Amino acid sequence: MKAAVIVFPGSNCDRDCKVAIERSTGASVGMVWHGDTALPDGVDLVVLPGGFSYGDYLRCGAMAALSPIMAEVKAAAERGVATVGICNGFQVLCEMGMLPGALLRNERLKYVCKPVELEVTNSQTRFTAGYKGRRQAVMTVGNGEGNFFADEPTLDRLEGEGQVVFRYLDNPNGSARDIAGIVNARGNVLGLMPHPDRAFEAELGSADGAILFQSALASA
Amino acid sequence: MRAKVHVFLKPGVLDVQGKAVEQALHGLGWGGVEHVRVGKTIEFDLKAGDRAAAEAEVKAMCEKLLANTVIESYRVELA
Numbered sequence: 001m002k003a004a005v006i007v008f009p010g011s012n013c014d015r016d017c018k019v020a021i022e023r024s025t026g027a028s029v030g031m032v033w034h035g036d037t038a039l040p041d042g043v044d045l046v047v048l049p050g051g052f053s054y055g056d057y058l059r060c061g062a063m064a065a066l067s068p069i070m071a072e073v074k075a076a077a078e079r080g081v082a083t084v085g086i087c088n089g090f091q092v093l094c095e096m097g098m099l100p101g102a103l104l105r106n107e108r109l110k111y112v113c114k115p116v117e118l119e120v121t122n123s124q125t126r127f128t129a130g131y132k133g134r135r136q137a138v139m140t141v142g143n144g145e146g147n148f149f150a151d152e153p154t155l156d157r158l159e160g161e162g163q164v165v166f167r168y169l170d171n172p173n174g175s176a177r178d179i180a181g182i183v184n185a186r187g188n189v190l191g192l193m194p195h196p197d198r199a200f201e202a203e204l205g206s207a208d209g210a211i212l213f214q215s216a217l218a219s220a
Numbered sequence: 221m222r223a224k225v226h227v228f229l230k231p232g233v234l235d236v237q238g239k240a241v242e243q244a245l246h247g248l249g250w251g252g253v254e255h256v257r258v259g260k261t262i263e264f265d266l267k268a269g270d271r272a273a274a275e276a277e278v279k280a281m282c283e284k285l286l287a288n289t290v291i292e293s294y295r296v297e298l299a
Contacts, residue, residue: 058285058286059288062285062288066285094290095288100290101290102288102290102291104229104233104234104236104291105236105237106236107234107236108236109236109237109240149233149290149291150290174234174236
């Protein structure tokens with residue numbers, strides 16, 4: 001089992017992701033610089049970490065979406081490789097059009113950093129299969145622009161097709177329909193604002209994030 | 221040629237910064253202020269053959285990078 005974490009200038013959860021994946025799955029994790037043009041051979045999981053890539057210049061994730069490595073990440077996702085964007089990584093996936101919608105400034109203009117309770121809306125994705133009997137999970141959010149937006153037909157489609165994977169029980173940022181995480185139509189690209197990488201062992205207050213990494217790699 | 225690109229959140233997309241500025245203006249006594257939108261302007265010099273070519277190029281830049289058309293609209297000025 002092999003995972004890769006993409007490191008952009010300004011990423012700050014890249015090492016958290018590496019440690020979280022290693023400890024929760026035992027997989028080997030390679031760090032891939034944004035300027036590289038190839039992923040490690042045989043990679044099963046690609047993670048775009050949280051942080052402030054390129055200082056959030058222009059729009060969160062806009063510059064990172066144009067990084068050389070991202071063409072390869074997109075190609076890998078099109079081959080079916082499991083791809084997860086966490087927080088800033090979710091913003092990057094939306095900017096690239098790999099996921100629908102966009103992340104707006106939080107409704108109350110505040111940076112929100114706290115543990116949140118999530119509903120596991122769809123536990124039949126390759127990222128959430130491990131949650132099966134459990135309807136809730138706790139992870140930490142830390143974002144200023146985590147307010148998910150998509151037009152009404154897109155939101156209807158996401159809900160209708162089971163692409164809404166996580167919802168907030170108490171919406172911290174104004175996200176449309178309480179959406180915290182979505183998958184693409186094929187089900188192999190996940191974007192979520194809460195951090196599974198900050199909730200992978202009990203000492204962190206929750207180990208629920210570990211299940212996400214375990215599910216993603218078990219499905220590879 | 222000098223290009224100015226104005227980027228704003230689309231109508232219908234909640235502009236929370238605009239709302240905050242509007243409330244601040246109301247607080248200062250300008251009660252007649254409505255529908256504040258906060259956007260950004262991106263300016264640059266551009267070498268282009270003619271105006272039509274410049275327009276086409278700047279439009280392509282907006283679609284590719286300068287605006288996210290899921291949430292933003294843009295307006296281009298050339299001088």
